[in-house]
Amino acid sequence: MAADDPVWAGHLPGPVAGQLGWVHSTLLESFSRQMVAGSPSAQVAVEAADLLDQMRVRLGDAVLGYVRRAAR
Template sequence: MKCRQPQRRRVRERGRRDGQYGPEDEADEIGSCPREETGADPADQLPTLITGQLCWVQTTLLGVIGREMVAGRKPDEVSRESLDLLDDMEDVPGEKVLKYAVREA
């Protein structure tokens, strides 16, 4: 998915102004992309649900990587295991999530 750059920049600047850039800002930033890409109605909650799934993948994967690196694991081992985890995570969301806003090749 491609988002408009101004939206991402606006979210980042808002976070910097008040000194906070938290998960909700990340969700806003990520969430604007599926809504834009599909032209979803503002009342449609599906883009919000898709965003939650994308944020879950990102948060979980980065959390595992961070914990393993802090524990002193070798980066190449963590990288391989993280890719395996990402492959496993792909099986968790349903077809509705995986096929949302897919572009034809």
């Protein structure tokens, strides 16, 4: 099934929400753990950006392309 298939597209909100929830909870856990450990905020920000890059690789194309902004 392709992500642009209308039948498949009707089932996308659940998986997209699940994957975005995973990103959110994983980032919050990482921030919390590092801040409690006393890591400098600049280091936490750099590590969060690295973590987001790693997550982007693992997210499916259907999630990454779920909503596209119009060209400005």
